[in-house]
Structures are given as structure tokens and as C-alpha cells.
Amino acid sequence: MMRNDVLTGKLDWLTVLIYAVMVILGWLNIYAVGYDEAANPSLFDMGLNSGRQLLFIAASVVIILGILIVDVRFYEATAYLLYGLMLFLMVLVLLVGKEVGGNKAWLGVGSFGVQPSEFAKFATALAVAKFIGSVNFRMNLLKHQVILFVFIGIPMMIILAQKDTGTALVFTSFILVFFREGLSPVIPAAGIAVAIIFILTLLVEEIYLYAGIVAISLLIILFGKKKFKRIMWVTATALLLAGVIQSVDYVITDVLKPHQQNRIRALINPEADPLGYGWNVTQSKIAIGSGGFTGKGFLEGTLTKFDFVPEQSTDFIFCTIGEEHGWLGSLVVVGLFVVLLLRLIYLAERQRNRFARAYGYGVVSIFFFHFAVNIGMTIGLFPVIGIPLPFFSYGGSALWGFTALLFILLKIDAHRGEMLHRL
Numbered sequence: 001m002m003r004n005d006v007l008t009g010k011l012d013w014l015t016v017l018i019y020a021v022m023v024i025l026g027w028l029n030i031y032a033v034g035y036d037e038a039a040n041p042s043l044f045d046m047g048l049n050s051g052r053q054l055l056f057i058a059a060s061v062v063i064i065l066g067i068l069i070v071d072v073r074f075y076e077a078t079a080y081l082l083y084g085l086m087l088f089l090m091v092l093v094l095l096v097g098k099e100v101g102g103n104k105a106w107l108g109v110g111s112f113g114v115q116p117s118e119f120a121k122f123a124t125a126l127a128v129a130k131f132i133g134s135v136n137f138r139m140n141l142l143k144h145q146v147i148l149f150v151f152i153g154i155p156m157m158i159i160l161a162q163k164d165t166g167t168a169l170v171f172t173s174f175i176l177v178f179f180r181e182g183l184s185p186v187i188p189a190a191g192i193a194v195a196i197i198f199i200l201t202l203l204v205e206e207i208y209l210y211a212g213i214v215a216i217s218l219l220i221i222l223f224g225k226k227k228f229k230r231i232m233w234v235t236a237t238a239l240l241l242a243g244v245i246q247s248v249d250y251v252i253t254d255v256l257k258p259h260q261q262n263r264i265r266a267l268i269n270p271e272a273d274p275l276g277y278g279w280n281v282t283q284s285k286i287a288i289g290s291g292g293f294t295g296k297g298f299l300e301g302t303l304t305k306f307d308f309v310p311e312q313s314t315d316f317i318f319c320t321i322g323e324e325h326g327w328l329g330s331l332v333v334v335g336l337f338v339v340l341l342l343r344l345i346y347l348a349e350r351q352r353n354r355f356a357r358a359y360g361y362g363v364v365s366i367f368f369f370h371f372a373v374n375i376g377m378t379i380g381l382f383p384v385i386g387i388p389l390p391f392f393s394y395g396g397s398a399l400w401g402f403t404a405l406l407f408i409l410l411k412i413d414a415h416r417g418e419m420l421h422r423l
Helices: 013-034 049-069 073-077 079-096 116-132 142-161 165-180 186-203 206-223 228-255 258-268 279-290 317-349 354-378 396-414
Strands: 098-100 103-109 112-114
Touching: 013 049, 013 317, 013 396, 049 396, 073 079, 073 116, 073 396, 079 103, 079 116, 079 142, 103 116, 112 116, 112 396, 116 142, 116 165, 116 354, 116 396, 142 165, 165 186, 165 354, 186 206, 186 228, 206 228, 228 258, 279 317, 279 354, 317 354, 317 396, 354 396
Parallel strands: none
Antiparallel strands: 098 103, 103 112
């Protein structure tokens, strides 16, 4: 029997409403992608992605009810078990899984399949939160930091073996959780600096980058506190960044696969090969830009109808939003995500123990990464790495994974008064 407190108002209904609105808008836009004016198909046609998505939505309701019915202590008690189960399923994919779109990431029979890596996101968030919530946990201990990075590193390695780089990169977002729980800002700052230098190396002559690194290092040493430790840190950082610059060519030519190299080239200069590796990004930006301020209207997207953008119902669903609903429609969708993220941060901060708070920030981190990178790649700000836009992109595994991720947090929040106070 469902707990009465969920039914009487402790569940955060504002977040539930945002979820429902986003799922419905996603469903309608998936219908728009597959709409054929001549055939005038029904929104519920099971031959279309929109019809199948409706079944996925119905299954999501069952998942939500299951999450709300289960005792709240179940999620912390079984966190490691769920994590281990998902790792097992992902390894199983490598052995008997089927390949879809170049990625061997699916388990299934015939046309039905599930992607365990989508469920590994909430399982990893639970496992990380359980470890952070343990009584003896200290973020400043190196061994605890190593354990946390192992938690996110194992699923990343398995997913990379499945050739799904985009999903693997999602797990890097857990750095935000570690930072909130006390990780030194030096580590995430170093990661950001390395990423920036890597990109700049593709855009700027190396000599200018070296000159900039030397100049900034000298300024910090000359005008900062002249402590030996600081000088050593600045020197080590400068050498690290110089090493990154030197390694870019090797990484691009010898580490990345041809399709990954093309994604980097498409990010830097899609116009160099508009009919080849630059096609997706170029057509995506054209579709979004063609919508203007108010859009062409629902089901009136010409670029959407004629499949100019590949994977438009999944990775590039935002193109349909931009073309048919314009700048205003895009603003509404972005606004919904911003409100959702702010609400999730609020929910995470009001939790009464570290497990609940860390899980809350895990949810925030994963949603933020998907939102920022998916929309960013459709407008040419990020390379195309093939990750869905939560609640909008077509697909059962993604929808179910995001639904479980969100509603486990809502279940925990609804029972926050019962959780042990362990900050």
C-alpha cells in the first residue's frame, strides 16, 4: 500500500508538474519529427516513434508508483547491490549485447532492447551517495577520494568498451558532487583548465599559448605570496598545461577514432566539410535558426519533415523545438530545465543527511550535463557526443533512467524528516 504521506502533500508536486510538462512536450515534438502530412498519422499510431514513446511514458508511470511504494530506506540499504547489478548487466552487454548505431550498448530480443548504462547513472549516484554518507567518510582523505573516483571510473571504462563515449562522459559530472561535499577546488579547476587548453590548442598557435602560460605563471609568482609551496604548485601546473599542448596532436591522430576526430573538426570548423563531418552541426543550426522568433508552427517544420538532421527524434530533438517553436519555444524549454535544476538544488540542500544531499547533487549533476551538452552540441558549442535531452528525446531506456533518477530523489525528500541527521 502506498504511504499516506506521499499522497497528502510531502511529495514535491512542483517538480512532478515540471516533469509531466517536459515529458508531454517531448512526446509532442517526437510526433512532429515523424509526422507525414499526406498520411496524417495519429499521435497514438504505434508505427511511429510517438506511439511507442507513449508506451514508454506509461511504463514510466509504473516505475514512479513502484519507487513511491517502496520503503525509503531501501535505496540506501541496497545502493551497492544496485550498483553491482548494473555493472554486471553492462558487462553482459559486452558479451551478448546487440549493436545499435555503432554502439554495443543494448540488451534485448528482436526489436525490443534496454540500455543498462542509462540505469547505471542512478545506481552510481546511489552508490556514491551511500559512501559519502558513511559515518567515517572524510573528503580530505586521499583514500576516500580514490574510492569515489573508482566508483565513477568503473562504469565509465565499461561504457567506453561499449563504444559509447558520450554516455561515459556523463559520469564525469559527479565531480560536482565531490566538490559540494568538500573536494578541493584545485582538482575540478585543473580539469577545466586542461579542457580549455586542449580546445585552444586546436584554435591558436602553440607559441601564443606557451607565452600566455609563462606570463600568467610569472604574474602569480611575482605578485602572490612568495612561498616555496606556491611556486612549486604554479610551476607544476604550467608544466602540466605545456604537456597538454604537446599531447593534443597525439590524442587527435592516434587515440581518437576517425568518427571522433570528425566530431572535433566539426566543432572547430563545420563549414570546412559541410557535406561530410560538418553536416549534422550545420543542418542543426540551420534548422534552429530557420524557426526565427516564434517558429514555423507545430507540424510545420520543413527541415524536420525531410530528415535534414539525422537522429532528430533522439540526440537532435532540440532542432525540432527551435524550428517549429522558434526562439520563444526554445526559451520555454531552456527555462523549464533551469527551473528544474534550481528546484533540484533546493531539494538537495534541504536534506538532513549526507547520503540524501549527495544523491540530490548527483541528480543535479547528471541532468545539468545532459541539458548543457545536448543543447550545446545542437548549436555548435560542444562536439556531437550522442546523449539524449532528458524527457524530450525518444527512447525508453533514457526516459526510464531519468524518471527513476528523479523520483528516487523525490521519494527521499518526501521522507527527509525520517532520515538520520548526519551532516
